[in-house]
Amino acid sequence: MTEAYVLxxxxxxAAVGAAATxxxxxxxxxxxxxxxxxxxxLLAARILSxxxxxxxxxxxxxxxxxSLVADGLAAVMLSMTAIVATAVALQAMSWxxxxxxxxxxxxxxQAGFWPLWLATLGALNALFLSGDLFNIYxxxxxxxxxxxxxxxxxxxxxxxxxxxxxxxxxxxxSLVFLLGVALAxxxxxxxxxxxxxxLVDTATGRLALGLIFAGLAVKAALFPLHxxxxxxxxxxxxxxxAVLSALVVKGALYLALRITIEAGAGIEVLRIALAVLxxxxxxxxxxxxxxxxRLKLLVAxxxxxxxxxxxxxxxxxxxxxxxxxxxxxxxLMLSHALAKAAMFLAVGRIAEELGHDRISGLNRTDLRPxxxxxxxxxxxxxxxxxPPTAGxxxxxxLIDGLIDRGAWVWIALLLGxxxxxxxxxxxxxxxxxxxxxxxxxxxxxxxxxxGDVAALGLATTALALGLGSALPLTLLNGTAL
Amino acid sequence: MTSETMYILAGVLLAALAMHRLCTxxxxxxxxxxxxxxxxxxxxxxxxxxxxxxVTDAVPQAFVLTGIVVLVAVTAALLSLxxxxxxxxxx
Numbered sequence: 001m002t003e004a005y006v007l008x009x010x011x012x013x014a015a016v017g018a019a020a021t022x023x024x025x026x027x028x029x030x031x032x033x034x035x036x037x038x039x040x041x042l043l044a045a046r047i048l049s050x051x052x053x054x055x056x057x058x059x060x061x062x063x064x065x066x067s068l069v070a071d072g073l074a075a076v077m078l079s080m081t082a083i084v085a086t087a088v089a090l091q092a093m094s095w096x097x098x099x100x101x102x103x104x105x106x107x108x109x110q111a112g113f114w115p116l117w118l119a120t121l122g123a124l125n126a127l128f129l130s131g132d133l134f135n136i137y138x139x140x141x142x143x144x145x146x147x148x149x150x151x152x153x154x155x156x157x158x159x160x161x162x163x164x165x166x167x168x169x170x171x172x173x174s175l176v177f178l179l180g181v182a183l184a185x186x187x188x189x190x191x192x193x194x195x196x197x198x199l200v201d202t203a204t205g206r207l208a209l210g211l212i213f214a215g216l217a218v219k220a221a222l223f224p225l226h227x228x229x230x231x232x233x234x235x236x237x238x239x240x241x242a243v244l245s246a247l248v249v250k251g252a253l254y255l256a257l258r259i260t261i262e263a264g265a266g267i268e269v270l271r272i273a274l275a276v277l278x279x280x281x282x283x284x285x286x287x288x289x290x291x292x293x294r295l296k297l298l299v300a301x302x303x304x305x306x307x308x309x310x311x312x313x314x315x316x317x318x319x320x321x322x323x324x325x326x327x328x329x330x331x332l333m334l335s336h337a338l339a340k341a342a343m344f345l346a347v348g349r350i351a352e353e354l355g356h357d358r359i360s361g362l363n364r365t366d367l368r369p370x371x372x373x374x375x376x377x378x379x380x381x382x383x384x385x386x387p388p389t390a391g392x393x394x395x396x397x398l399i400d401g402l403i404d405r406g407a408w409v410w411i412a413l414l415l416g417x418x419x420x421x422x423x424x425x426x427x428x429x430x431x432x433x434x435x436x437x438x439x440x441x442x443x444x445x446x447x448x449x450x451g452d453v454a455a456l457g458l459a460t461t462a463l464a465l466g467l468g469s470a471l472p473l474t475l476l477n478g479t480a481l
Numbered sequence: 482m483t484s485e486t487m488y489i490l491a492g493v494l495l496a497a498l499a500m501h502r503l504c505t506x507x508x509x510x511x512x513x514x515x516x517x518x519x520x521x522x523x524x525x526x527x528x529x530x531x532x533x534x535x536v537t538d539a540v541p542q543a544f545v546l547t548g549i550v551v552l553v554a555v556t557a558a559l560l561s562l563x564x565x566x567x568x569x570x571x572x
Contacts, residue, residue, distance in 0.1 A: 134544065141551045145558065152562065164509065164562045171516050171555045172503060178548050179523045182541050186530035204530075 001055040003043040004070050004129050007078060010035060011122030015115045022111035026093065029114040033082075033089040036121065040082040044075040044475060051478060054131065067192065069131035072475035073261075073330060077128040077254055079472075080334045083461060084246050084341045085121055087454040091239045091345050092117070094450040109237065112153050119146040120243060127251050132192040133181045133212070136255060137174065140219065144170040147248045150240040151232045162231040169218055169228040177215025183208035193262055200266030209263070213256065213270060220252035222311055223281030226304045230288070233303060234296040238348020238451070241296065245303045246341035250333055253307065257314050257329050265319040275315025279413045281308025286420035290427070295347050295357040298424060299340070306336045306383065309417060313398050316410050327476045328397035334472060335390030335462055339382040342458035345451055346376040353446045362431040370446035371456055373432035378459035380425040382466075385418055390465035488529050495522030509563035513556060520552045 014032035018025040047053065052071040061067070070078075092113060123143035130136045144167070152163035185191050187205035188198045199205030216222075221229035233245045260271065285305030292298040313329035320326045349372035351357040382389035395418070402411050465472070499519035506512050524545045531541030 134547075138547065141555075145555065148558065148562075155565075157566065160562055160566045164559065164566060167555060167559055167562065168503070168512055168516060171552075171559075172500070172519060174551070175516075175520050175523045175548070178544060179526055182527035182530045182544050185540055185544070 001053050001068070001070070003039040003046065004053065004055065004068050006039040007036060007043065007125040008068065008122065008129055010039075011118045011125060015118035015122065018118060019115040025111055025114035029089055029118060030093065032118055033085050033121070036125070037082040037086050040075070040078040043070060044079050047072060047075045047478065048475060066135050067131040068129045069193075070129055072478040073254075073258065074128045076330055076334060076472050076475050077250070078125060080250075080337045081121065081124050081128070081247055084242070084337055084458065087341060087345065087458045088117065088239050088242055090454040090457075091242070091348075091451045109153055112149070113237070113239065116146045116149040116153070117240075117243060120150065120248065124247055124251055128254060131194075133184060134191045137178055137181055140174055140177065140251065143248060143251055144174065144219070147244055150243060151236045153240055154235070154237050156235065158231070159235040162228070162235045165228045166232040169225075173215045173218030173225075175215075176211050176218070180208045180211030180213075180215060183211065193258065196259055196262040197264060197266070200263055209259070209267065209270060212259070213274070216252045216256050217277070220249050220256065220311070221304060221307055222277055223284050223304065223308055224277075226281065226285075226307070229304065230297060230300040233300040233344075234294070238344055238351075241300075241348070242341040242344035245300065245344055246337040249303070249307060250337055253310055253314070253329075253333055256311070257326065257333075260314055260317070261320045261326055264321055271315045271317075273315070274311050275410070278308045278311030278313075278315055279410075279417075281305065282312060282413070282417040283308070283420070286417060286424055289424040290420070292424075293359060295351065295359055295362075295428065296344075298359065298428065299343050299347055302343075302383065302421065302424065303336075303340060305417065305421060306332075306340070309414075310336065312410070312414070313394070316398075316402065316407065318401065318405070323401065324477070325398065325401040327473060328394050328401065330476055331390060331394035331397065331469065331472060335382055335394055335465065338458050338462035338465065339379040339389075339391065342375050342379040342455045342462065343383070345455035345458065346372040346379065349446075349449060349451045349455060350376070352449075352451075359427060359431070362428065368445045369432045371448060371452040372446070375452070375455035375459040377429050377432060378456075378463055380429050382459070382462040384422045384425060388466040389463050390469055391462070393466050393469040485529065485532070488525055492522045492525035492529065495519070495525065497522075509559075509566065513559050513563065516559070517552065517556060520548060524548060 011032055014028045018028040047070060054067055054069045057066045119142060123139045123146060127136055127139040127143065130139060148163050148167040151166055152160050181191055183204055184199055187202050187208055188195045199209055218225045233241050236244060282305050285301050285308055289298045289301035289305060292301055310329055310332045313332055317325040317329060347357065353367065382391040385391040385395040399411055399414060496519055499515045499522060502515040503512055506515060527541050527545050531538040
């Protein structure tokens with residue numbers, strides 16, 4: 001369990017270190033991110049060989065104490081976070097490792113970025129490892145506050161407004177969530193995740209679950225509660241957008257998946273509600289992405305659509321004790337995290353080269369398409385769900401399960417959503433495929449930057465994960481139900 | 482009408498009013514206040530959930546206490562954001 005303690009504690013300690021010595025912030029960040037990657041790989045390897053682990057903090061067992069639980073699903077989520085974290089750290093390295101003396105705009109951005117990002121990382125790790133609902137509420141608060149800080153980091157009027165709306169919506173969501181936790185305690189007298197199956201038997205318990213999911217819907221930006229999200233994700237700095245879109249919303253989605261797994265077959269109404277809202281979000285997000293004029297906004301609305309897809313997958317999954325359909329949702333989360341982080345980092349680089357992010361202005365005769373455009377295209381392939389990417393495996397599992405059940409309505413919705421995602425992403429990709437007469441003979445090629453490496457690395461990982469999806473699936477298969 | 486029903490009604494009413502104001506108000510300060518009222522309403526409901534047959538349980542009270550701590554921190558962050566939004570340049 002040492003790895004789990006490292007994962008839950010180290011990022012917070014590094015965040016304090018980075019805040020205390022702003023000039024060395026990048027070094028703190030790099031070290032913590034690399035150790036975090038190592039620890040999550042070790043933890044996954046240990047779970048693969050030895051099964052689930054659990055530890056009670058201070059030897060106080062549940063229901064009174066706080067317990068950390070590490071199983072296959074948690075390991076997949078932790079590894080996903082660690083991989084994206086490494087790429088984001090790489091991108092942020094482009095600001096330089098040690099900050100020169102003298103206050104510039106850049107240095108404030110950098111000094112603020114590392115502590116907030118490390119706190120976000122720590123909150124996510126602690127969330128995935130927590131075994132009780134109240135502890136998860138606390139991690140959500142840390143996650144929310146640090147994510148809002150990341151949103152506001154550029155200091156522009158738009159990003160401050162977006163951060164305000166984000167924080168206000170997040171607080172309302174967590175208050176509702178907290179009320180749900182308190183009602184769950186009133187119903188069954190404990191708040192660890194193992195108490196969830198007992199909640200479905202009483203009226204208070206069902207109300208508690210409803211409130212918990214309402215809170216999660218706000219935090220995950222599930223349609224129609226996504227109103228705060230596109231502005232927040234599109235106005236932040238590229239590295240921050242990647243974190244917000246790829247990882248932060250996954251916290252709430254992970255908990256929704258975890259609770260539906262624990263609750264088993266007893267929450268049919270809730271599942272149907274999730275599936276319907278998910279489908280609506282998928283269609284609405286795609287429609288808005290089709291109409292977006294700016295690249296970052298398109299990618300942010302694509303997140304609304306993808307969250308809808310993942311929620312749909314959580315909602316239509318059969319009883320987890322008899323079917324493995326829930327694994328599709330976990331794989332889709334994994335592939336979306338990698339692809340969307342790659343996409344936001346790539347968009348950051350494209351906007352940097354072009355000087356703007358208008359989609360209509362992507363065709364430039366004096367600039368050849370670069371690595372960032374290539375990374376964007378690979379990430380788009382994964383988001384659409386074409387083979388051999390991880391997105392394909394997730395959708396395959398999902399549609400395969402739905403065909404077995406003959407649920408043709410859901411299959412039609414899924415295919416419609418896939419077609420729409422292909423449509424809105426090809427708005428960008430088709431403009432990146434320019435060549436021949438569209439490029440002037442002396443057109444320059446954008447230079448390589450660390451941001452390109454990060455984006456391309458993530459996109460390639462999303463691609464390779466489709467070929468190596470046996471590994472996450474083995475981890476997920478071992479998850480005790 | 483028992484006192485428990487009164488508390489439930491008052492808590493739900495406060496929460497509902499605050500939610501309404503939160504969704505409709507444009508002014509930043511009004512929304513921050515709405516969030517604070519919402520949290521009071523929810524705290525009432527939570528405290529009530531901890532009272533079973535007249536005996537008070539300490540755990541929901543601890544939940545409420547944590548909620549208050551979080552609320553203070555988030556209110557501070559919201560106020561500072563609101564000040565920067567209205568205060569022109571952020572210096």
